Amino acid sequence: MRCATLVLFFLTLCQPSFAQEIDSLESELARYEAEDTVKVEILNQLGFEYWIVNPIQSIIYGQQAKALASVIEDDKGLAFANRVIGVANWAKGSYDDGLNYLLDGLELYRSLKDTLGEANCLMNIGLIYSDRFDYDKALEFYFDALKLFELTDAESRSATTYTKIATIFINQGKLEAADDFLRRSIKIHEREDFQYGRMEVYNRLGLLYFSRDEYDSALNSLNRSLTISKAINDVEGRTKTLLDMSNVQLEINRLSAAEFSLEEALLFAREIGSHKWLKEIYDNLQVVNRRKGDLNKAIYYYDQYIQERDSLFNEETINNISRLEAQLATVEQQRLIDAREQRIVILEQQTRLQQSRIVILIIIIFLIAVIAFLFIKGRQAISKRREEVANQIAEKAKQEVEFKNRELSSYTVNFVRKNRLFEELIELIQGIKKRSSSDVNKDLISIEKMVKKHIQVDQDWEDFKLRFENLHQGFFDKLHEKFPSLTNNDLRLSVLVKMNFSIKELSEMFGISPESVKTARYRLKKKLNLPSEQNLNDFLNEIA
Numbered sequence: 001m002r003c004a005t006l007v008l009f010f011l012t013l014c015q016p017s018f019a020q021e022i023d024s025l026e027s028e029l030a031r032y033e034a035e036d037t038v039k040v041e042i043l044n045q046l047g048f049e050y051w052i053v054n055p056i057q058s059i060i061y062g063q064q065a066k067a068l069a070s071v072i073e074d075d076k077g078l079a080f081a082n083r084v085i086g087v088a089n090w091a092k093g094s095y096d097d098g099l100n101y102l103l104d105g106l107e108l109y110r111s112l113k114d115t116l117g118e119a120n121c122l123m124n125i126g127l128i129y130s131d132r133f134d135y136d137k138a139l140e141f142y143f144d145a146l147k148l149f150e151l152t153d154a155e156s157r158s159a160t161t162y163t164k165i166a167t168i169f170i171n172q173g174k175l176e177a178a179d180d181f182l183r184r185s186i187k188i189h190e191r192e193d194f195q196y197g198r199m200e201v202y203n204r205l206g207l208l209y210f211s212r213d214e215y216d217s218a219l220n221s222l223n224r225s226l227t228i229s230k231a232i233n234d235v236e237g238r239t240k241t242l243l244d245m246s247n248v249q250l251e252i253n254r255l256s257a258a259e260f261s262l263e264e265a266l267l268f269a270r271e272i273g274s275h276k277w278l279k280e281i282y283d284n285l286q287v288v289n290r291r292k293g294d295l296n297k298a299i300y301y302y303d304q305y306i307q308e309r310d311s312l313f314n315e316e317t318i319n320n321i322s323r324l325e326a327q328l329a330t331v332e333q334q335r336l337i338d339a340r341e342q343r344i345v346i347l348e349q350q351t352r353l354q355q356s357r358i359v360i361l362i363i364i365i366f367l368i369a370v371i372a373f374l375f376i377k378g379r380q381a382i383s384k385r386r387e388e389v390a391n392q393i394a395e396k397a398k399q400e401v402e403f404k405n406r407e408l409s410s411y412t413v414n415f416v417r418k419n420r421l422f423e424e425l426i427e428l429i430q431g432i433k434k435r436s437s438s439d440v441n442k443d444l445i446s447i448e449k450m451v452k453k454h455i456q457v458d459q460d461w462e463d464f465k466l467r468f469e470n471l472h473q474g475f476f477d478k479l480h481e482k483f484p485s486l487t488n489n490d491l492r493l494s495v496l497v498k499m500n501f502s503i504k505e506l507s508e509m510f511g512i513s514p515e516s517v518k519t520a521r522y523r524l525k526k527k528l529n530l531p532s533e534q535n536l537n538d539f540l541n542e543i544a
Helices: 002-011 020-031 037-050 055-072 075-091 095-112 115-131 135-151 155-171 175-192 195-211 215-231 235-251 255-272 275-292 295-435 438-455 458-471 475-482 488-498 503-510 514-527 536-541
Strands: none
Touching: 020 037, 037 055, 037 075, 055 075, 075 095, 075 115, 095 115, 115 135, 115 155, 135 155, 155 175, 155 195, 175 195, 195 215, 195 235, 215 235, 235 255, 235 275, 255 275, 275 295, 295 438, 458 475, 458 488, 475 488, 488 503, 488 514, 488 536, 503 514, 514 536
């Protein structure tokens, strides 16, 4: 009975069988007590059968096989255990771990000159590079594997490799080439009645039709793949096919159908602990709920997607760090050994010379440090002094501007007050005239004329203009250049408006009524060709 079982093991090493085989293998393992190569084969076969049902359990059996094979020095069993663990890690999305185990297995198969085992490892390594979107590297491994499968007349494995190659061609948009490889693959799988191979081909045909926008054909092929995966209890394949169906259903906006497919896929992905499928499923679920308008669910599934994505990233990062630390530890250990031996030789032959060099080096470093310190301190002192001078200059310039502004404002206020005083004096004179004799009136009229004459004299204007020009250089030149028709009164009004004097203040300064000031402002705007809605003050502030 045991011999027959072993024959069955060797016949099924390169392809998964139906899930019912797991029970018989586990029963055989429970009865088998010896710690030898037969037990390694049983453990390996259990791990191989489990990877499409439960990758985590597959890893457990693979590790048990690897541990026993290492103890009894069973290189063939050890090679296969590495392959089992590698494929299981690929299935659950732990690509770095998967690649490391498969590379170890590949090395062992080559040392054993096991061509079929080497080809299987090459094809499995291609799966990892394909999932990482490194299609050129994946195709390199697939075609290397295909040469060895054809060399050993392993038609079923060749057909499986055709399917893998077609998958990449679909992703690259090479649909005719993909279709050719899939037809060649299904022909072999149908002839040999290899259910797993047929399931995989129908899945890829579904993706091919989807790429051609033939949605009904895509769903039909994916349904055929789903039916076979149920029959052989391939949980991993079933999860992938449901996810692929949801992509098609989302494309044609069948949201309810897509949600049903994804919820079923979610159960299986959780069962096998596959982070890579969980990430994709959560991403599609958030799209479904966002389109349905259920934002709370969409946000929830998006958060789950982020967690799974980060989980995959963190897992790979930790593995990379652990592997790097191990490599560094080995390199460092060897480096220390070499350095210790070299140091002994140097200490024996050149102790004094080495000490002299060290002393000289220390002195040089010290001098460089002192010079660098002094240089940096000097630069800092210069920079600080420059900054202080710059601040003083800026502060002085600021104070000068403020002083000039205050001086100009003070001058203008005095100017206004003088005119206001003269206005009041005129009003007083006019009142006295009404109550006085003709001789007095004559004298008062003379005084009134004199006062009016001095209300706005050109000297006042020139003084004011000079002070204003010092603070607002180029204002008069630019204004006159753009509007040569402006009179002196227009220029005076422009300056005072620019200084934000009110209509009342302008009225007092010019000795005219507020209404006349408004009229003067209106006429000035017309001379400046300004539309009625434009602010005169804003325009004048832009002149200089």
